[in-house]
Amino acid sequence: MNEKELEMTLRLDPNKRYRYFIKKVVDYEEVWSLSNEKGWVTSEDDNGKIQLHFWPTKEHAKYCAIENWKDTNPESISLEDFVENWLPGMLEDKVGISIFFNNNDSISIPIPQVHSDIEDELENY
Structure with a gap:
């Protein structure tokens, strides 16, 4: 890039x-996050949800590092791991999703919607 x-x-x-985000992750079949020896980066939303x-x-x-x-x-x-394991696991654990933070803001969409949008985009391939 x-x-x-x-x-x-x-x-x-x-x-x-x-x-x-949806178009890129489907196109390249991968999603990116930040991690270190302590785990993945997290934050809290306005309601205190991780x-x-x-x-x-x-x-x-x-x-953003x-x-x-x-x-x-x-x-x-x-992308396969993200869709099959991460999204369902986050739903189960009641963890929210922050998409494409730019050191200023991001968007938080319900996980089922993210899953649906990825599946819809995959139909274009």
Whole structure:
């Protein structure tokens, strides 16, 4: 990914970043997050619910590896594993999802909707 595309996509509004996320993860068949020896990066939403963070590319995840997450590294998750294990596990554990944080904001969509949107996009391939 070139620097110009990175900067452009980081400036998109949250809904457009979400659509970009869905298209990219289906296209490349992988999802990215940040982790270290303590585990995956998390935050709390306004209601105190724990959220896991996911990005469409390694470069987007790496862009957010600053401040509290400065000691983390981008790690890929296969799309198949994400859809078959991560999303159902997060639902079961009542963990929320934060999509495409840009060091300012992200979008949190109900997990069943994320799953449905990925499945819909997969039908285009």
